[in-house]
Amino acid sequence: MVHLSSFLLKKYHSGYVVIRLAMAGHKQANRPFYRIVAAYNKRSRDGKYIEQLGTFDPLPNIYNEKLVSFNFDRIKYWIGCGAHPTKPVAKLLGLSGFFPLHPMTVTEAERRRAQAKLAETTAGTEDSQEEENRAGV
C-alpha cells in the first residue's frame, strides 16, 4: 500500500486518509445504518471524520432495495488526494459500476450458488427418501 495522502494534502497528518463505512449510531439496537466517510486511518470508526461522502442502508426496504448513495464528485477528489477505500466500500463501488468488480463479490456469488445447489440436492434426496419410506410402508 502506498500512502500518499500525507504528501498530497495541504495539512500534514502522520496517518493516511481512508474511505470507509461508519455506523451512524442512532442508538437503536438491531438497526444498522452506515455513512460512507473520508476519515484519517487512526480515528475511531464512528469518531470525527473529514467529510461524509454517502450513505448505505444494509436492510432492504418495502421495495426490496438496499439504498446506497455516493457523492462521486467528492469521492474522485479524495481518491485523487491519496485516500484508500476499505474492502466493503470497494465492493459497493464495484457493484455500482464506478470501480471494476471486486473479486470477492464474484467469489461470494459463486459460494452462494454452490450453497443453494447443495441445499437443493439435499432437499431432493430427502424428498426421494420420504417417498421411498411412504411407498415402503
Next chain:
Amino acid sequence: MAALGTARCLFRSFSRVKDVQRGKKTLLRCGVRTFCSETNDAKPRFRDPAVQDILGRITGLDLQKVFRPIKQELKPPTYKLMTDEQLQQAVELAKEEARKQLQMPPVLPERKPIDDVLVVDKILDGMDTAKYVFTDITYNIPHRERFIVVREPDGTLRKANWEERDRLVQVYFPRQGRKLTPHLLFKEENLKTVFSQDRHEDVLDLCLVQFDPDSSDYIRVHEATYEDLEKNGKYDLLRSTRHFGGMAWYLLNARRVDGLIVDMLRRELLQDAISLVSLFHMVHPHSQSAQEAASQQASGTDLLKIYAQNESQKSGYIELALQAYEEKGAEGSAA
C-alpha cells in the same frame, strides 16, 4: 362507506401549498432542455408567447379569488393609513403579485420510459436477495441528469425507471409538500368523491406539488379533472387560478370548446370568448371555420358567428346569446 370516510379525512388534512416559482423551475428543467431543438413547428405550442398571452387574458385576474384566505401562520393583521394614490399603487403591486401567482404550469407530452441496461454480469447471479440502488449525491447536477442505477440480484446493472427515480430523488433531496408514496387522493374512486365536492382546484394543486409535469400520473389526474369539469360545466371553479390555461389548452386540442364558450357568454365575457375562438383558429388552422375566418378577415362577434355556424354543436345557444348581447348593446346606446 369506509373509503368515503378515509378519503374525507385524508384530503381535509392537507393545506394549500403556495409555490409560485415552481412552475418556472420545472419549465426550465424539463421544457427548455428537451424542446430547444424543435424550432420550425407549424402547430403552435403551449409555450408560444401569443398562446400564453391569450390564455393569460381569458384566465382573468380576480384579486378577491387569488388572495382569498388560505391556511397560513396566524399573524395579527396590520393596518395602514394611505392616500388614494398610495392605495392605487398598493392595488397595482397586488395585481403584479397575483399575475406571478397565476403563472401557468407547463403542459408537456408524456415522458418515455427508461429501460437501459448498462452491464449484464452473469457471474454475479445470486449474489444477494435484494436489489442495490446507487444514487449520485453530487449537489450541482440537475435531477434529470443524475445517475441512478440498480444492480439486480441476477447481476444486471440497469438505469432506474421513472418511478424509482422520483422516489429516490425525493429521499435524498426532499421537496416541501411532496410525499414518497403519492396521496391516496389520486386513486380513481377518491377522485370521484373530491369532484363531487367541487374541490378540483385543490386536487390540481396537490398534483402539481407531487408529480413532475411530464409523468403519466400528472397527465392522468389532469385529464380526469378536465373531463369532469367539462361534463358538469363547472368552468368557473378554475377561472382566475393558474390551472385555467391548461384546461383551455386541453379542451382546444380535443376540440370541445363549446361548453366553455357557452359559459363565457352566459357570464357576459364576450372578449374572452372572441380570444378563445381566435386561439382555436391558431391551433387548428386547417379547420373549416378557421379558413372561412381567414378568407373573410373577420373579427369580434363575426368570429363567434363563423365558429358557431361551422364547428360547434351548440350553435343555437351561441347565436341566441350573441343576439341578446347585441340587443343589450343597442338598448344601451339608445338609452
